Amino acid sequence: MAEIMHGRKALSSNPLKSSAPLGASLAYLGMAGSVPLLHGSQGCTSFALTLAVRHFKEAIPMQTTAMDEIATILGGPSNLEEALLNLTKRMKPSFIGIASTALVETRGEDIVGALKLIVAARPELQGVKIVYASAPDYDGAMEDGWSKATAAIVEALVEPAEGAAAASPFVNLLPGVNQTPADIEELVELIESFGLGVVVLPDISGSLDGVVPDAYTATTFGGTTVQQVAGMSRALHTIAIGEHMRRPAEILRDRFGVAGTLFPTLTGLEPNDRLISLLIALSGRPAPARLRRQRSQLVDAMLDGHFHFGGRRVAIAADPDQLYGLSMVFGGMGAEIVTAVSSTSQSPLLARVPAAQVVVGDLSDFEDLAAAAGAELLVTNSHGRQAAERLGLPHLRVGFPIFDRLGTAHRRLVGYRGTRDFIFDVANIVLANLPHHHPEDFARIPGEEAHDGHAVAATH
Amino acid sequence: MGQNLHTRIADIFNEPGCDKNVAKEEKARKKGCSKPLTPGAAAGGCAFDGAKIALQPITDVVHLVHGPLACEGNGWDNRHASSSGPMLYRSGFTTDMTEMDIVMGSGEKRLYRAIKEAISKHNPPAVFVYATCVPALIGDDIDAVCRHASEKLGTPCIPVNAPGFVGSKNLGNKLAGEALLDHVIGTHEPGAMAPNSVNILGEYNLSGELWQIKPLLDALGINLHASITGDARYHLVASSHRAQVNMMVCSTALINVARKMQERYGIPYFEGSFYGISDTSEALRQLATLLVGTGTDAGLIARTEALIAAEEARAWARIAPYRARLRGKRVLLYTGGVKSWSVVSALQEIGMEIVSTSVRKSTDNDKLKIKELMGGDAHMVDSIPPREMYATLKRGDADIMLSGGRTQFVALKARTPWLDINQERHNAYAGYDGMVDLVHALDRAISNPVWSDLRRPAPWDDAPSLSLAAE
Numbered sequence: 051m052a053e054i055m056h057g058r059k060a061l062s063s064n065p066l067k068s069s070a071p072l073g074a075s076l077a078y079l080g081m082a083g084s085v086p087l088l089h090g091s092q093g094c095t096s097f098a099l100t101l102a103v104r105h106f107k108e109a110i111p112m113q114t115t116a117m118d119e120i121a122t123i124l125g126g127p128s129n130l131e132e133a134l135l136n137l138t139k140r141m142k143p144s145f146i147g148i149a150s151t152a153l154v155e156t157r158g159e160d161i162v163g164a165l166k167l168i169v170a171a172r173p174e175l176q177g178v179k180i181v182y183a184s185a186p187d188y189d190g191a192m193e194d195g196w197s198k199a200t201a202a203i204v205e206a207l208v209e210p211a212e213g214a215a216a217a218s219p220f221v222n223l224l225p226g227v228n229q230t231p232a233d234i235e236e237l238v239e240l241i242e243s244f245g246l247g248v249v250v251l252p253d254i255s256g257s258l259d260g261v262v263p264d265a266y267t268a269t270t271f272g273g274t275t276v277q278q279v280a281g282m283s284r285a286l287h288t289i290a291i292g293e294h295m296r297r298p299a300e301i302l303r304d305r306f307g308v309a310g311t312l313f314p315t316l317t318g319l320e321p322n323d324r325l326i327s328l329l330i331a332l333s334g335r336p337a338p339a340r341l342r343r344q345r346s347q348l349v350d351a352m353l354d355g356h357f358h359f360g361g362r363r364v365a366i367a368a369d370p371d372q373l374y375g376l377s378m379v380f381g382g383m384g385a386e387i388v389t390a391v392s393s394t395s396q397s398p399l400l401a402r403v404p405a406a407q408v409v410v411g412d413l414s415d416f417e418d419l420a421a422a423a424g425a426e427l428l429v430t431n432s433h434g435r436q437a438a439e440r441l442g443l444p445h446l447r448v449g450f451p452i453f454d455r456l457g458t459a460h461r462r463l464v465g466y467r468g469t470r471d472f473i474f475d476v477a478n479i480v481l482a483n484l485p486h487h488h489p490e491d492f493a494r495i496p497g498e499e500a501h502d503g504h505a506v507a508a509t510h
Numbered sequence: 511m512g513q514n515l516h517t518r519i520a521d522i523f524n525e526p527g528c529d530k531n532v533a534k535e536e537k538a539r540k541k542g543c544s545k546p547l548t549p550g551a552a553a554g555g556c557a558f559d560g561a562k563i564a565l566q567p568i569t570d571v572v573h574l575v576h577g578p579l580a581c582e583g584n585g586w587d588n589r590h591a592s593s594s595g596p597m598l599y600r601s602g603f604t605t606d607m608t609e610m611d612i613v614m615g616s617g618e619k620r621l622y623r624a625i626k627e628a629i630s631k632h633n634p635p636a637v638f639v640y641a642t643c644v645p646a647l648i649g650d651d652i653d654a655v656c657r658h659a660s661e662k663l664g665t666p667c668i669p670v671n672a673p674g675f676v677g678s679k680n681l682g683n684k685l686a687g688e689a690l691l692d693h694v695i696g697t698h699e700p701g702a703m704a705p706n707s708v709n710i711l712g713e714y715n716l717s718g719e720l721w722q723i724k725p726l727l728d729a730l731g732i733n734l735h736a737s738i739t740g741d742a743r744y745h746l747v748a749s750s751h752r753a754q755v756n757m758m759v760c761s762t763a764l765i766n767v768a769r770k771m772q773e774r775y776g777i778p779y780f781e782g783s784f785y786g787i788s789d790t791s792e793a794l795r796q797l798a799t800l801l802v803g804t805g806t807d808a809g810l811i812a813r814t815e816a817l818i819a820a821e822e823a824r825a826w827a828r829i830a831p832y833r834a835r836l837r838g839k840r841v842l843l844y845t846g847g848v849k850s851w852s853v854v855s856a857l858q859e860i861g862m863e864i865v866s867t868s869v870r871k872s873t874d875n876d877k878l879k880i881k882e883l884m885g886g887d888a889h890m891v892d893s894i895p896p897r898e899m900y901a902t903l904k905r906g907d908a909d910i911m912l913s914g915g916r917t918q919f920v921a922l923k924a925r926t927p928w929l930d931i932n933q934e935r936h937n938a939y940a941g942y943d944g945m946v947d948l949v950h951a952l953d954r955a956i957s958n959p960v961w962s963d964l965r966r967p968a969p970w971d972d973a974p975s976l977s978l979a980a981e
């Protein structure tokens with residue numbers, strides 16, 4: 051079990067994490083007809099928006115309450131009110147998700163109370179559902195913001211179930227911030243293949259999946275509808291992915307009586323087997339033939355792929371849940387996690403990462419540790435590209451942001467098929483970087499102590 | 511931050527070199543040129559963003575952002591300002607303030623320790639320290655920390671006091687300029703200066719554009735001393751007060767620096783652009799004239815004219831094959847950072863038609879120039895709401911849109927060719943060669959066969975047909 055190390059540095063170099071308000075905004079983008087609104091100064095929205103656009107390569111609606119210095123010092127909710135009115139008038143959203151930022155949290159203000167008054171006083175806002183989550187930048191990272199926003203949506207919009215059960219049975223699916231639109235599509239298809247319906251929250255597979263609509267929309271043009279959220283209390287069950295989705299799942303269970311199952315990760319054979327068992331139990335149906343075939347393909351991929359994982363020295367840096375999920379796959383295929391860096395310390399999963407140590411730190415820690423440990427592969431977001439260049443190592447891009455590769459939204463990492471594809475991706479990187487062997491690689495003078503090297507003879 | 515910063519901002523709004531300001535009444539000038547933002551309808555970066563953009567191309571120093579994560583964590587390594595040497599400027603450094611720092615008021619201590627760690631790990635010639643909103647709100651005094659650190663640690667620490675909430679990116683550019691004037695420019699005496707030394711202000715060397723210009727200067731024996739700031743080195747900026755002439759390229763961004771360097775060191779400046787063929791020639795002419803005015807031998811003028819003649823002829827010859835293909839093609843120009851008029855004249859030079867151009871960030875002077883160029887202001891727009899922009903493009907009113915990344919997807923989703931001409935772009939379009947490259951890029955974008963394929967109706971929108979088998 052990993053020992054968790056906290057850095058004591060005052061200087062963060064090459065930040066690994068993206069901010070919590072950005073994570074919250076992405077969750078709000080999974081709602082239909084939505085506009086995320088950051089309560090803070092204009093720059094915070096501008097930076098978050100630019101980064102999100104670089105990642106998704108999509109136009110993204112995101113607004114700001116534009117707190118300038120005077121508004122911040124004087125305080126008071128007038129900017130918030132003005133922003134809600136302006137953006138309702140201009141963009142006609144059906145949903146506005148507000149996230150606070152470090153600035154307004156530092157000033158300290160009763161935003162929840164103010165919001166109630168604004169909504170009550172303003173008839174123009176009646177048609178819009180407005181949800182608020184506190185997500186200061188100085189607390190946690192993307193996973194935390196995403197979780198807080200999802201929890202806020204559940205708290206505000208789910209309505210208690212009354213009367214008979216839903217006519218056609220369905221489950222709630224709560225993807226984490228690490229799931230791509232393709233991941234969500236994969237899981238929906240999987241659940242539907244058992245004859246079950248599914249409500250996804252937040253559903254960025256409808257809003258950030260890179261389609262070309264026939265008309266212009268100022269808000270998101272897909273995603274979970276307010277009505278769908280309202281009915282989540284009538285679900286058979288909730289499936290949540292990632293430890294950071296525990297809170298919204300618990301609200302659904304404790305307040306609305308919907309039992310749930312939390313999967314720390316859905317990459318890998320074992321977690322997917324558990325998911326399928328659950329779906330068999332929930333639906334009372336056998337697994338479709340297609341799934342059996344997919345499982346068999348994954349097993350075959352693991353057989354072919356394990357040669358290229360075995361003994362590989364891998365360095366991973368990510369938000370905690372993603373770090374856990376990835377390290378379980380690498381570790382489970384025989385790779386050695388020589389460096390594990392987490393952006394925050396806020397997940398109980400960190401202790402279960404199959405590595406000697408998990409360092410809570412940044413990408414310069416990652417670079418230094420990976421170099422010292424003789425890592426052969428770097429696994430982190432695009433911000434790791436400078437480290438990869440300097441160390442001359444292959445770099446598998448995962449997580450957020452990925453701004454220097456295309457197709458991120460369509461990369462699938464969950465399910466039997468997603469795991470299969472991931473194994474091939476990694477194996478191909480290893481194959482592309484296989485060293486050519488020279489006599490010196492094997493040059494040990496018989497009878498003397500072997501020199502201490504990291505080289506592992508590759509198996510072809 | 512306190513009174514200091516406010517006086518400073520008032521000063522900037524009073525900037526006599528800014529043509530927007532001189533035209534204003536005394537009272538309007540006092541109010542400043544920052545339009546108040548509309549909550550819920552605002553776009554654009556903050557003052558900190560602007561300050562960082564202006565200074566980050568000093569490549570050999572540590573740029574340390576004091577604040578909670580978002581200011582640097584969401585924004586680092588996001589531009590293509592190139593370096594011919596040091597790479598330190600591409601690293602992101604921040605104090606990543608925690609709730610504890612804010613509640614306990616230990617931000618200044620953390621900042622000092624961070625400066626110390628940065629110096630001991632990287633040994634830079636200087637550390638630039640940027641204020642952001644939260645430390646400004648709780649009263650962290652970065653000036654004092656920098657003073658203390660400079661003394662104690664022996665490395666110059668430069669406070670850049672432009673917390674985001676004081677205003678726009680443009681104001682941030684100017685505050686960055688003030689930081690240079692106060693703490694950097696004039697602090698280093700060079701040994702011997704190369705003859706005919708000039709500085710360029712407001713050129714960030716995006717995608718290496720500076721390197722498209724430098725050979726022209728080299729050919730004329732003009733020494734580019736410091737680009738403030740693009741592929742810049744700290745000690746060259748610090749000794750830039752010894753140059754003979756300043757050229758200012760990005761409209762109003764660093765006008766305060768140009769004017770005050772003239773005041774303090776007697777360095778004449780002019781405003782010019784390296785976008786477009788005739789603008790490039792004009793800039794070279796002005797550089798030569800000012801250099802001759804400050805002691806360079808008059809032969810430079812004739813040499814400049816000869817170079818211009820040769821380069822223009824070469825550029826036009828290379829453009830000729832594309833002229834016929836691009837003539838009459840309609841462009842929707844929507845730019846922020848690059849001066850609209852210089853792009854307008856560049857496109858007109860090759861016979862393209864400007865459907866409309868945005869002037870939201872242009873000065874009155876800029877607008878006049880555009881009016882002249884386009885014969886009236888019929889097609890000058892302030893800003894176009896995305897919905898309208900989409901409708902315009904969808905109707906096919908333009909053959910291509912030139913804009914920045916923010917509006918990229920409006921064009922693409924309307925299945926219209928698009929070219930990036932803002933600061934995030936990957937291609938260099940400066941000087942004679944840059945203009946030729948821009949023309950190639952325009953042609954590539956417009957004539958890509960993908961557009962006709964993309965505009966085909968989906969099979970379910972077409973009348974059903976069974977004739978496919980025949981093919």
Ligand code: SF4
Pocket residue numbers: 090091092093094095097153556557558559577580581641642643644673674675
């Ligand atoms: S507005 Fe302030 S808090 Fe937001 S990014 Fe800019 S400096 Fe940072």
